[in-house]
Amino acid sequence: MAERSFAREVEQLRVPAGTTFRGEGILAVTKALLEAGVGYVTGYQGSPISHLMDVLSDAQPLLEEMGVYFEPAASEAGAAAALSASVHYPVRGAVTWKSTVGTNVASDALANLASGGVTGGALVIVGEDYGEGSSIMQERTHGFAMKSQMWLLDPRPNLPSIVKAVHDGFELSEASNTPVFLQLRIRSCHLHGSFVTAENRRPAYSLKEALEHPRRDLERIVLPPASFLHEQEKVRRRWPAAVRFIQERGLNEVFDGDLEHLGVIVPGGLYNNTLRALRRLGLADLWGNSRVPLYVLNAVYPLVDDEVLRFCRGKRAVCLVEEGQPDYLEQNLNTILRRNEVQVALHGKDLLPLGGDYTVAVVEQGLRGFLERHHPAAFAAEVPLGLPRRMNGAVAANSEPAPVTAPVADWSLLPQRPPGLCVGCPERPIFSSFKLVEGELGEHHVSADIGCHLFSIMPPFSIGATTMGYGLGASSASAFNAGKLLGAGKRAVAFMGDGGFWHNGLASGIGNAVFNQHDNVFVIVDNNYSAATGGQDIPSSRVENPHRSTMHAIEQAVRGVGVTWVRTVDRTYDVARMREVLREALRTDYAGPKVIIAQSECMLNRQRRERPRKAAAIREGRRELRERFGVDAAVCSGDHACMRVSGCPSLTLAPSGDALKPDPVARVDEQCVACGHCGEAADAAVLCPSFYKAHKVHNPGAWEAAWRRAQTALIGWLQRRARARRSRLAVYPSTFPSQVAR
Numbered sequence: 152m153a154e155r156s157f158a159r160e161v162e163q164l165r166v167p168a169g170t171t172f173r174g175e176g177i178l179a180v181t182k183a184l185l186e187a188g189v190g191y192v193t194g195y196q197g198s199p200i201s202h203l204m205d206v207l208s209d210a211q212p213l214l215e216e217m218g219v220y221f222e223p224a225a226s227e228a229g230a231a232a233a234l235s236a237s238v239h240y241p242v243r244g245a246v247t248w249k250s251t252v253g254t255n256v257a258s259d260a261l262a263n264l265a266s267g268g269v270t271g272g273a274l275v276i277v278g279e280d281y282g283e284g285s286s287i288m289q290e291r292t293h294g295f296a297m298k299s300q301m302w303l304l305d306p307r308p309n310l311p312s313i314v315k316a317v318h319d320g321f322e323l324s325e326a327s328n329t330p331v332f333l334q335l336r337i338r339s340c341h342l343h344g345s346f347v348t349a350e351n352r353r354p355a356y357s358l359k360e361a362l363e364h365p366r367r368d369l370e371r372i373v374l375p376p377a378s379f380l381h382e383q384e385k386v387r388r389r390w391p392a393a394v395r396f397i398q399e400r401g402l403n404e405v406f407d408g409d410l411e412h413l414g415v416i417v418p419g420g421l422y423n424n425t426l427r428a429l430r431r432l433g434l435a436d437l438w439g440n441s442r443v444p445l446y447v448l449n450a451v452y453p454l455v456d457d458e459v460l461r462f463c464r465g466k467r468a469v470c471l472v473e474e475g476q477p478d479y480l481e482q483n484l485n486t487i488l489r490r491n492e493v494q495v496a497l498h499g500k501d502l503l504p505l506g507g508d509y510t511v512a513v514v515e516q517g518l519r520g521f522l523e524r525h526h527p528a529a530f531a532a533e534v535p536l537g538l539p540r541r542m543n544g545a546v547a548a549n550s551e552p553a554p555v556t557a558p559v560a561d562w563s564l565l566p567q568r569p570p571g572l573c574v575g576c577p578e579r580p581i582f583s584s585f586k587l588v589e590g591e592l593g594e595h596h597v598s599a600d601i602g603c604h605l606f607s608i609m610p611p612f613s614i615g616a617t618t619m620g621y622g623l624g625a626s627s628a629s630a631f632n633a634g635k636l637l638g639a640g641k642r643a644v645a646f647m648g649d650g651g652f653w654h655n656g657l658a659s660g661i662g663n664a665v666f667n668q669h670d671n672v673f674v675i676v677d678n679n680y681s682a683a684t685g686g687q688d689i690p691s692s693r694v695e696n697p698h699r700s701t702m703h704a705i706e707q708a709v710r711g712v713g714v715t716w717v718r719t720v721d722r723t724y725d726v727a728r729m730r731e732v733l734r735e736a737l738r739t740d741y742a743g744p745k746v747i748i749a750q751s752e753c754m755l756n757r758q759r760r761e762r763p764r765k766a767a768a769i770r771e772g773r774r775e776l777r778e779r780f781g782v783d784a785a786v787c788s789g790d791h792a793c794m795r796v797s798g799c800p801s802l803t804l805a806p807s808g809d810a811l812k813p814d815p816v817a818r819v820d821e822q823c824v825a826c827g828h829c830g831e832a833a834d835a836a837v838l839c840p841s842f843y844k845a846h847k848v849h850n851p852g853a854w855e856a857a858w859r860r861a862q863t864a865l866i867g868w869l870q871r872r873a874r875a876r877r878s879r880l881a882v883y884p885s886t887f888p889s890q891v892a893r
Contacts, residue, residue: 197249600624625660
């Protein structure tokens, strides 16, 4: 079950040539793959590229019709290794993942692939997750492309350019026998637009033909002495072939302008922001016409020396807009210009920030500094027209217009809210339970892992000291196994999700812990899906999938690699049970890896399934029961300990309604999904009895409706009786001194 279905959109992939295709960037990439005659596609989901895997999954019937093989890989390394099908055979293959973390995982396979080279086109589509909206460490694909000499495309963010880049990528790969990176930034993945389609093509050479006519070329295998020759082949044959292809096919673009003494060099992915910045400076228009000449690098690596020199000669100054650090492009451009004695002033990181997201505002500031230095006329003061203005009935001919000031946003007025788990998330009670156990046994070192559960490092839980990679939570605690040798009184704890477990954690984490006889505690959060990447199915998913094999229990897998101490909690919302199992794992005399499997379905995916079903049932007049939790304001003490233990976003504050209780009380808002965690946590922590559960019945039966009317009548009678009693007390206060005192 993915984050959303593309079943309706993928029907567009069948449209004939010459049709105007409208849709999201990810859909355009899929259409381009079919037009290019791809033979196989695989990959691993991750923002901002998850939707490409979801689209391919929904388009599987069409892919099978076209003779295209698709599978979701167990990891990025597995996906990259699949490109070996293009080493000896002229079959085109594409893989996709989130960069740079996915590229790091795939690095061993990619390095070997780039060393031996390919025969068929090999395209690596990476979602470049760089900038303030990213969830990973700030690195770029550019460095890996240079290290392994894989060519890097970074197309302009519009659908025709992206589609063209897919076609160019395959052809560039085949022309230079080198795998090619196609970098899609966040803005490119989710933008909408249109392009004119070409015909879908079946693979020119299929995997069936490869299986029936096997071939091997010893020179393509990474073993001595061939491996020593691969480096020479890269620089003497493949690199010149790539440069020649980029130049002859015009992959890079030059846009002329009338300010010929200046120039801006920009990677394709930053073209839109750069053009927008120039427009705000009054040097470009809405239709993409710039007064400053632009050299757009849709092929970022390798650079074409002749193109660079042709653009820069005769110019006084050039500004390079290169996001991120190190400044690979700036160093390369300086080398090209100085070796050829072109004395143009090259600006880049001296005017733009060393790191960070190059938003329109950031690029505008850098270009303003560039223009103020080399074309100050762009900011010459405008000549006033001298229009008259009336003052006290008289005309003041030379009066200046009143300045207009834009309102300044005061961001300090917004409440600070750290990122956290969804409402009803089954992982929240795990960390509530752990905090309760730490209250008894003291703090422990906790190795965290990538996934939704990483939010445990934020308040109110503040659990987790490190995160080293997807599925590496268990491995991150390896060094602390020394505690048993040094006589430490505590054990280390490691968390990982079910997605990370199948991705990397089974072998490198749990298998390694068994082999090295770790005494640590490992908590595997099993929420049925690869939830953090959009809810895709994994081997342990407890749903039927017509194309994949699911329902493989994690407990069987960990026992299969030698774990004997295993506890499975099949309902994480049971805080008391969860706390008991955690306490047992931390205090047991058993010496060896201790694995706790905490199971409950991802609430976000559950609600995606349940809400439409319930809404349909209500519309059709069928009985439907909905649960809600609430807080009795009269009972709540205003201590707010429930929030400190739970942290659920649906818990908020509200006035107590009692003059004797000035502090606000807890309140459950409309987001509540009745998971029950707040009440369970309150009970387990012995906090307060103010939580209650309410049932709302839609389309009740005749008996329920009658019972409801009777309840309403009884409550109404009791309310009227209470009001009457309060009225008597107000009229005759001296008659009832004891009641008044109370």
